[in-house]
Amino acid sequence: MAAAEDRLPVRNPRTGDNDYWITPPSPKRLHEICQELRAAQVAWGARPLAERIAVMLRWADAIERHAQAIGDAEAIDTGRWKLSHQVPHMVVDGIRGWCKSAPALIDRALLSGTSTIYPNVSFQSQLKPIPLLGVISPWNHPFLLATLDAIPALIAGCAVVVKPSEIAPRFVEPVQRTVDDVPELAAVLRFITGDGRTGQALIEEVDALCFTGSVGTGRKVAVACANRFIPAFLEMGGKDAAVVTATADLDRAATAVLRSSVFATGQICFSTERVYVHESVHDAFVQKLVEKSNQLELSYPDPRRGHIGPFTFVRQAAIVDAHIDDALAQGARLACGGKSEQLGGGHYMRATVLTEVTHAMKVMTEETFGPVTPVMRYRTEEEAIALANDSDYGLSAAVIAGDVEEARRIGERLDAGAVALQDAGITIAILRDAEKNSFNLSGMGGSRMGPNGLLRFYRKKALMANHAAPADMLALGEA
Numbered sequence: 091m092a093a094a095e096d097r098l099p100v101r102n103p104r105t106g107d108n109d110y111w112i113t114p115p116s117p118k119r120l121h122e123i124c125q126e127l128r129a130a131q132v133a134w135g136a137r138p139l140a141e142r143i144a145v146m147l148r149w150a151d152a153i154e155r156h157a158q159a160i161g162d163a164e165a166i167d168t169g170r171w172k173l174s175h176q177v178p179h180m181v182v183d184g185i186r187g188w189c190k191s192a193p194a195l196i197d198r199a200l201l202s203g204t205s206t207i208y209p210n211v212s213f214q215s216q217l218k219p220i221p222l223l224g225v226i227s228p229w230n231h232p233f234l235l236a237t238l239d240a241i242p243a244l245i246a247g248c249a250v251v252v253k254p255s256e257i258a259p260r261f262v263e264p265v266q267r268t269v270d271d272v273p274e275l276a277a278v279l280r281f282i283t284g285d286g287r288t289g290q291a292l293i294e295e296v297d298a299l300c301f302t303g304s305v306g307t308g309r310k311v312a313v314a315c316a317n318r319f320i321p322a323f324l325e326m327g328g329k330d331a332a333v334v335t336a337t338a339d340l341d342r343a344a345t346a347v348l349r350s351s352v353f354a355t356g357q358i359c360f361s362t363e364r365v366y367v368h369e370s371v372h373d374a375f376v377q378k379l380v381e382k383s384n385q386l387e388l389s390y391p392d393p394r395r396g397h398i399g400p401f402t403f404v405r406q407a408a409i410v411d412a413h414i415d416d417a418l419a420q421g422a423r424l425a426c427g428g429k430s431e432q433l434g435g436g437h438y439m440r441a442t443v444l445t446e447v448t449h450a451m452k453v454m455t456e457e458t459f460g461p462v463t464p465v466m467r468y469r470t471e472e473e474a475i476a477l478a479n480d481s482d483y484g485l486s487a488a489v490i491a492g493d494v495e496e497a498r499r500i501g502e503r504l505d506a507g508a509v510a511l512q513d514a515g516i517t518i519a520i521l522r523d524a525e526k527n528s529f530n531l532s533g534m535g536g537s538r539m540g541p542n543g544l545l546r547f548y549r550k551k552a553l554m555a556n557h558a559a560p561a562d563m564l565a566l567g568e569a
């Protein structure tokens with residue numbers, strides 16, 4: 091096993107070459123970094139909220155100034171041009187949005203009043219930021235997922251150390267320059283690079299942890315956090331279902347399902363990964379889906395053209411191929427697309443539609459994370475709901491029906507945290523507005539969205555004042 095000080099190679103998903111290296115901090119250096127952050131957090135957490143917000147807004151401005159460089163770095167790591175260059179602006183919007191909503195939602199969380207149990211006791215709540223938060227993030231959306239939890243945590247007054255995935259860490263260099271532009275922030279926010287060993291070491295240093303990644307790693311992270319009794323907020327994978335009813339506008343349904351299945355090469359946690367269509371419209375829906383799928387082009391050789399880029403993580407192509415092979419061996423039919431193909435060192439896959447699938451197949455039960463849409467027919471609404479809920483996961487789901495009310499009726503019965511009605515894959519819409527919990531293996535530890543997305547970074551305290559004489563033991567007698 092390599093020593094922690096060793097450099098790790100980073101693969102370019104378009105060329106297949108290792109053309110970048112990261113150097114994980116040694117355990118000693120990691121400990122020093124965390125001590126520095128802890129020391130700086132004391133002043134950061136004590137600052138008035140308005141001052142922290144002013145600092146964060148300066149960071150947003152700095153990201154905007156460096157957006158091109160950040161987008162360029164992320165584009166190399168992910169192989170995606172357009173989305174990678176949109177991400178810095180999404181992060182900027184995220185900072186400005188949380189800065190706008192934080193004062194009111196913190197205010198609402200500060201309770202005071204008179205005890206309903208002891209009328210002589212008044213109380214006042216206090217929110218104390220968790221001193222040092224660790225963030226461990228995945229490769230599929232490097233900058234966005236490295237900062238999704240860090241932004242509200244910093245506003246809350248925490249110091250944050252972020253360990254992004256070793257598969258896609260190039261954004262760290264340009265982002266560090268934006269942090270360095272804002273010295274007050276640089277004292278309480280640090281990005282460190284490394285693989286799972288650095289992730290494990292980080293858990294030993296922090297007071298709470300936000301993890302986004304796979305179920306397998308999430309389990310290890312949960313155990314390590316449980317051993318230290320620190321709060322763990324885990325966001326894992328999904329196998330999102332979409333239900334298309336007999337009354338649905340099939341063009342709308344095919345448009346929504348296709349986009350949510352293949353956008354970002356299907357490498358989004360809330361991608362649509364299985365579709366249940368009423369038997370009366372199954373064939374017509376599949377025809378539309380295939381027609382639309384066939385119009386999509388690979389984003390090769392020019393990363394600025396086409397619709398479907400390479401697999402970011404090379405091993406993902408093999409997993410997706412294995413799911414398709416398993417399905418075909420068990421009787422599924424390939425309506426379009428097929429296997430991954432190697433072009434110029436990268437692995438690509440055309441939009442793929444499978445029919446005649448069952449829940450005995452991996453493509454309907456395990457996270458595929460590729461541009462694959464398996465479609466299964468159902469006869470009754472009850473059956474559709476039972477099939478959609480027959481999953482180890484429960485991240486998000488979608489219902490496309492004749493109208494919103496019909497979709498809502500079904501959506502209310504789906505075991506998933508965020509259910510899109512009349513569209514699919516729009517979970518990000520509620521980021522600062524509504525809370526959602528993941529079901530089953532998709533997550534643990536409270537909503538990362540809505541008010542709790544920020545309030546979870548506080549330890550809630552209560553200060554109680556007794557305005558009467560304290561109870562006297564002599565008067566109380568025997569308990």
Ligand code: NAD
Pocket residue numbers: 226227228229230231235253254255256284285286287288289290302303304305306307308310311325326327328358359457485532533
């Ligand atoms: P992964 O679990 O392989 O790695 C995630 C992170 O954990 C990386 O930074 C990695 O270095 C680190 N890590 C690995 N082993 C570790 C260990 N033992 N201790 C601590 N950290 C360790 O996940 P991935 O392949 O990078 O990401 C893809 C997965 O993430 C998919 O399952 C996807 O659905 C999921 N995901 C979920 C969400 C969500 O919001 N629910 C969002 C995006 C991605």
